[in-house]
Amino acid sequence: MKVGMVSKEIEIIKGHRLDYQLYQYLLQYFSDNELQNLFDAIRRPPNRYYVRVNTMKTSPSDLVNILQEHSVVVYIDETLPEALWFPVKGPNRIPSARKYVLADKRAAESVYMGANLYVPGVVRMDDDIKRGDEVNVIAPDGEIVAFGTAEINHDEVKNVKRGVAVRTLVSVYEVPKIRELHEYAIGLFYDQSLPAQWVAHVLNPRPGDVIVDMNAAPGGKTSHVIQLSGGKAVVYAFDRSENKIREMIESLSRLGMDGLYRVEARDTRFLDVDRPDLVNSVDRVLIDPPCTDMGVRPRLFDVKTMEIVKSTAEYQRQFIKVAWKLLKPGGVLVYSTCTIPPLENEDNIAYAESLGFEIVSINIPNASGGLIDRYRDSVVRFYPHVHGTPGFFIAKLIKPVQMHQ
Incomplete structure (x- = not known):
């Protein structure tokens, strides 16, 4: 572990830095050794x-x-x-090449696991690269993530919008x-982590239910809800990004789910105002909000600050507040994230309870309980260094039929 005295940043492991305030905050819940093990696992893909x-x-x-x-x-x-x-499989030794292709962070992390490098993920190619040349793909931090062959010439990269730029032959880790x-x-399967697959089961959609997915893109949980209800629930899928909505529509079309859901590009923090017809009318709400992604694997490098965690948690609470207004009495809210800090997880469940929600205990095989004593036996967590999965949090709440006086 390295400490940057000027910036007050802590490098937990290579490439993963926290500001001093966030580091001290996490030490309330994890030992320094646990944090190192956690971030070391985050740097690698699951097994x-x-x-x-x-x-x-x-x-x-x-x-x-x-x-x-x-x-x-x-x-x-x-x-x-x-x-x-x-x-x-992995880690594998990467053969050296004399020519380099720089990938953006997201693309590099995919190539790190064996994916081909596609044109949109290319930041820069050496000037002398020609189709068929052996190349190394490098991440923005300089780490070599793969060896492969160029599928396009250097001078084509600015004009070609789609397709494979580098065909990966050897990567640090490898999946089929x-x-x-x-x-x-033809839509026989969908890429989705194990913890994320549990979310729709916790929601437990039933035929005829009116269900709102407030943060639907890229569509994994929406499609699972449709699947578990046999396509017989009334599913509303919302996301604020029109581009993500378009991608989600394509994805669900591949799965054969056209016509089984209703989709709109909306900022659901204002859904009670924009769609008053849904107020007090929804049986189940799913919130998987934007988060700090501190459980996503693999992450080659990252920097997080306490300020980012705090502002993200406040942003997430806006969705919870609207979910309360949408749900019928007796309606169910499932809240999930792919991050670690309790501020974005247990603390937001406490906020939901302050609105009137009641916690419903859930049990998932092999998962851990909450980080805060009050939620130790009611919410579930997955840890990269314990469960071999992405870091993940799931909680279930109900809007009481009769409000307490």
Whole structure:
């Protein structure tokens, strides 16, 4: 661990820095050694790469048989039957090349796990790169994440908008290129981590329910809600980004879910005003709000501050406040994040209770309880260094039928 005295930043492990205030805050819940183990795990992908079977099109066992015909090693999860996982191989030694392609952070983290580098993720290519050349793909922090061959010339990168820029041959970690399979194209499965797959089960959608997903893009949880309700719930999918909405529509169309949900580009912090017809009319609300992403894996490098955590938590509470207005008495709210700080998790559940929500205890096999004593036995957490998954938080609340006086 390194301390930057001028900036008051703490480097927990290589590439992962916290400001001193956030570091001291997290020490209330984790030892320094635990923090190092946690961020070391975040820097690596999980040992298992998960997808969710689209049971509206196939069964887990049938999809396993199909994938095995492609010589893909795949298993059904021990606790969640529609969850399949692929072993993640690595770390691998990366061969050296004389030419380099710089990828942006998001693309580099995908290539790190074996994905090809696509044109939108290219920041810069060496001037002399030609199609077929051997290249190393490097992340913005200078780390070499893969070895591969260029699929385009250097002078094409500014004019080509789509397609593969570098075909990855050796990456630090490796999962099967399942998105290149025909079975992916026809919507038999959806990439989704194991903790994220539990969210829709906790929500427990039923046919006829009116359900609002307040932060729907990229569509994983929305599509799972549709799947679990057999396409018979009234599902509203909202997101403030029109681009993300377009991508979500394409994704759910691939899954064969056209016409099974209603989608709008809206900032749902104002949904009670923009859609008054939904006030006191919704059976179930899902909030998976923008968060600090401190549980996302792999993350090669990152910097987080206490100010960012505080402002993000305040932003998240605006969705909870509106969810209270949308739900019928007896309605259910499920709140989830892919981050670690209690400010964005347990503290927001305490805020929900201050509005009148009541906590409903949930139990997920192998998961941990809350970080705060009050929620130790009612909410669930997944930790990268404990469960081998992304970091994740899930809580369930109910709007009482009769308000306490």
